[in-house]
Amino acid sequence: MKISIRHHLSLGLGQGVPRAIQHILLTPQTSSVQTVREWRIEVEGLDEPGGFIDAYGNRAHLASQTRPEAELAIAVTGTVETHDRNGVVGRISGEPVPALYRRVTPLTKPMGAVMQKHRNAPKSGDRIGLLHALMAHVGAVLDADEQSQSQDGQSQSQSQGGATHEAADYAHAFIGVARALEIPARQRRHPAPRRRGHAAPTDRAAASR
Numbered sequence: 001m002k003i004s005i006r007h008h009l010s011l012g013l014g015q016g017v018p019r020a021i022q023h024i025l026l027t028p029q030t031s032s033v034q035t036v037r038e039w040r041i042e043v044e045g046l047d048e049p050g051g052f053i054d055a056y057g058n059r060a061h062l063a064s065q066t067r068p069e070a071e072l073a074i075a076v077t078g079t080v081e082t083h084d085r086n087g088v089v090g091r092i093s094g095e096p097v098p099a100l101y102r103r104v105t106p107l108t109k110p111m112g113a114v115m116q117k118h119r120n121a122p123k124s125g126d127r128i129g130l131l132h133a134l135m136a137h138v139g140a141v142l143d144a145d146e147q148s149q150s151q152d153g154q155s156q157s158q159s160q161g162g163a164t165h166e167a168a169d170y171a172h173a174f175i176g177v178a179r180a181l182e183i184p185a186r187q188r189r190h191p192a193p194r195r196r197g198h199a200a201p202t203d204r205a206a207a208s209r
Contacts, residue, residue, distance in 0.1 A: 002037075007076040013069060020065040024049060026076050027059040032083070032090050039078035056097065088128070101184035107172045110180035113141045114173060121181055131178070138173045 013020050022043075030036045041061055043049055049061035065072050104110075114137050121130055142165050171187045178185035 002079060002081045005076065005078050005080065009074040009076070011072040011074070013065065013071055015070060017065075017069075019067075020072065022063045022065070022072055022074075024061040024063055024074065025058055026074070027051075027061065028078075028080060029059055033085050034083060035081045037079040037081055039080075040076070042075045042077075044073040044075075056100070098184040101186045102179050102182060104176075104179065108176040108179055110176040111138070111141065111173045114138055114177050115180055118177060118181065123182060127183065130181075131183070134177055135174055138170055138177070142170055142173060 007026070009026075011022065024041065026041060027039060028034065028036055041049060043063040046063060046065070049063040051059060051061045054060045063072065063074065114134070117137060118130070118134055146165050168187070175185040175187060
């Protein structure tokens, strides 16, 4: 699928700001799932922003505003062709930093109910099969927990339901166990299709083989 993109961003700097530097992360990169045909970033009143690859492997730009202006206007245009890989991205180009995506954070602590089953999983071999099994087990555990909470809530009051898990809860549970198995994993946010003028992000977990 070929996608034409046109994006405008206006950043309010406030009155009396003599200069400002904006770190811009608005540049996609060609990979196994997409090919960037054209891409251009324009900052009003400035020459082309300086580009570099940051520590996370992202192509970034720095735009310097050296005059006292009330806002910084950025325009992005480009064409990207996507390729269907059924969710399997494969190895990414460049220099990934897998250690960043193996860390334990407050939101990605391994869930004991899921970790117990996969604790002795082999660290080599069919990782895709392991990740699919892990994803299914996370769903089963959280769905059962949600159903139990709902039943408890109904027994206490018919007018109050139990707590429900959000997409981010499933993503964090999956990521936590994947990282405990030394598989780099992270959360990605994608804008949902627009419905009645509203677009809400959706949460997904991505893991590396």
